[in-house]
Amino acid sequence: GAGVSQTPSNKVTEKGKYVELRCDPISGHTALYWYRQSLGQGPEFLIYFQGTGAADDSGLPNDRFFAVRPEGSVSTLKIQRTERGDSAVYLCASSSGQVGSRAEAFFGQGTRLTVV
Amino acid sequence: AQSVTQPDIHITVSEGASLELRCNYSYGATPYLFWYVQSPGQGLQLLLKYFSGDTLVQGIKGFEAEFKRSQSSFNLRKPSVHWSDAAEYFCAVGARSNFGNEKLTFGTGTRLTIIP
Numbered sequence: 474g475a476g477v478s479q480t481p482s483n484k485v486t487e488k489g490k491y492v493e494l495r496c497d498p499i500s501g502h503t504a505l506y507w508y509r510q511s512l513g514q515g516p517e518f519l520i521y522f523q524g525t526g527a528a529d530d531s532g533l534p535n536d537r538f539f540a541v542r543p544e545g546s547v548s549t550l551k552i553q554r555t556e557r558g559d560s561a562v563y564l565c566a567s568s569s570g571q572v573g574s575r576a577e578a579f580f581g582q583g584t585r586l587t588v589v
Numbered sequence: 590a591q592s593v594t595q596p597d598i599h600i601t602v603s604e605g606a607s608l609e610l611r612c613n614y615s616y617g618a619t620p621y622l623f624w625y626v627q628s629p630g631q632g633l634q635l636l637l638k639y640f641s642g643d644t645l646v647q648g649i650k651g652f653e654a655e656f657k658r659s660q661s662s663f664n665l666r667k668p669s670v671h672w673s674d675a676a677e678y679f680c681a682v683g684a685r686s687n688f689g690n691e692k693l694t695f696g697t698g699t700r701l702t703i704i705p
Contacts, residue, residue, distance in 0.1 A: 476632075477632065504690065506690075508693075513697065513698075514697055514698075515593075515679050515681070515695030515696050515697050515698050516633070516679070516693070516695050517695070518692050518693065518694070521686075521688065521690040521692070523690065528688045528690060529686050529687075529688040529690050529692070531686070532692075564632065564633065566633075568691075570691070575621070575640060575683075575691065577635055577638075578635075578691070578693070579632075580625075580632035580633040580634075581632050582630065582631060582632045583632060
């Protein structure tokens with residue numbers, strides 16, 4: 474597609490439920506990032522994929538958060554046993570850059586997750 | 590660890606007036622600096638970036654930023670704002686992680702309001 478696509482745009486879930494957030498990167502982009510933006514804050518890094526592998530997951534807050542990118546394109550961020558503190562906008566970005574490059578990252582519009 | 594401070598949470602400017610948004614960073618090595626803009630319901634869009642060389646960087650939409658190492662600053666400027674510039678602006682510093690990826694650390698943002 475023309476840009477990074479994230480679905481759904483909005484998700485409301487009950488505390489304790491499991492959610493999946495999807496990211497379709499720009500075609501051909503090998504690098505994919507997930508960020509989380511809480512209300513009134515800037516985005517915070519969660520995880521980085523180069524191809525199919527999670528090369529850097531140092532930003533995941535705890536083991537309830539997990540992300541996959543099985544075919545090196547679409548990525549899914551999975552959150553188990555959601556808590557109200559997980560409410561935020563989850564942003565995905567992709568870039569054409571290989572490791573060590575400085576290619577621009579293009580951001581999707583985000584998924585607004587609300588845990589009630 | 591790197592950090593970014595945007596001291597102004599909210600700025601109001603008259604249309605046609607000049608604009609300066611402040612950004613201070615903390616980073617042990619040569620920083621890679623970015624300004625992004627986020628309009629309501631939109632993803633983050635890169636305005637400009639500084640990697641090296643000329644400390645005055647030109648970006649899209651008539652924006653520019655100046656890197657001042659002695660002040661650890663990277664302020665964003667525009668000589669004459671338009672109503673369409675109303676948005677949230679984020680400064681970010683990029684750091685190469687041990688995994689080779691570019692990890693962005695964002696400030697908390699400055700919300701810009703334009704009045705007629």
